[in-house]
Amino acid sequence: MKITQAERDAVYKTIFNRRDVRAEFKSDPIPDDVLKRILTAAHHAPSVGFMQPWDFVIVRSDQTKLKLKQGFTQANAEAEALFEGDRKEQYSTLKLEGILEAPIGICVTCDRTRSGPLVLGRTTNLDMDLYSSVCAVQNLWLAARAENIGVGWVSIIHDDVLHQTLGIPKHIVPIAYLCLGYVSQFYDQPDLERRDWLKRQNLDSLIHEEQWQAKL
Numbered sequence: 775m776k777i778t779q780a781e782r783d784a785v786y787k788t789i790f791n792r793r794d795v796r797a798e799f800k801s802d803p804i805p806d807d808v809l810k811r812i813l814t815a816a817h818h819a820p821s822v823g824f825m826q827p828w829d830f831v832i833v834r835s836d837q838t839k840l841k842l843k844q845g846f847t848q849a850n851a852e853a854e855a856l857f858e859g860d861r862k863e864q865y866s867t868l869k870l871e872g873i874l875e876a877p878i879g880i881c882v883t884c885d886r887t888r889s890g891p892l893v894l895g896r897t898t899n900l901d902m903d904l905y906s907s908v909c910a911v912q913n914l915w916l917a918a919r920a921e922n923i924g925v926g927w928v929s930i931i932h933d934d935v936l937h938q939t940l941g942i943p944k945h946i947v948p949i950a951y952l953c954l955g956y957v958s959q960f961y962d963q964p965d966l967e968r969r970d971w972l973k974r975q976n977l978d979s980l981i982h983e984e985q986w987q988a989k990l
């Protein structure tokens with residue numbers, strides 16, 4: 775099956791216009807069939823040894839979102855305390871989650887025991903299962919963008935809050951808590967770039983021929 779030029783362009787358009795969304799969520803519900811398409815895309819991510827270590831915990835209730843928001847607020851206060859001076863002030867102005875505003879939350883997890891102790895391709899580096907679940911996150915993020923749905927990754931929350939609030943068994947690792955919803959707009963640039971937190975690095979400075987080289 776060959777990808778046409780128009781299809782290729784659509785993939786790149788989706789990649790370059792995907793954003794991490796925190797502040798622009800609308801309350802419009804995500805139809806079940808749309809959510810299923812997005813989850814199906816996530817489920818078609820690559821995984822080490824075809825282990826498919828992910829599960830998807832869907833959060834819809836205000837009650838659960840409120841608990842998670844409390845978890846964020848606590849972790850965010852801890853995070854803010856680590857910065858100093860202007861950076862701390864700037865940090866405090868950033869909106870870093872949309873837990874309550876987004877109609878749906880999805881926790882993507884990794885079952886490190888799935889398919890047994892010996893997994894093809896994971897024999898040398900056990901963390902390959904975690905990377906596989908991250909691949910599912912990225913598929914989900916891009917599929918959502920293709921559906922004009924925004925996604926925000928909330929990592930400023932402790933794993934034990936996710937375990938307790940969502941009833942995730944101990945041996946399963948929360949990989950990402952994601953907020954999903956239709957948005958008022960997608961920006962051209964990352965929020966952190968628009969707000970002068972960091973700039974996008976120059977790609978050429980990140981490409982190394984044959985051997986890794988320190989670049990100025």
Ligand SMILES: Cc1cc2c(cc1C)N(C[C@H](O)[C@H](O)[C@H](O)COP(=O)(O)O)c1[nH]c(=O)[nH]c(=O)c1N2
Binds near residue numbers: 869
């Ligand atoms: C593993 C991981 C974890 C987080 C993020 C991303 C990833 C990959 N990002 C989003 C991040 O800030 C964003 O992707 C970059 O700033 C680039 O912006 P775009 O995603 O291109 O809009 C993110 N953003 C945020 O506001 N709160 C958060 O807790 C996190 N956590």
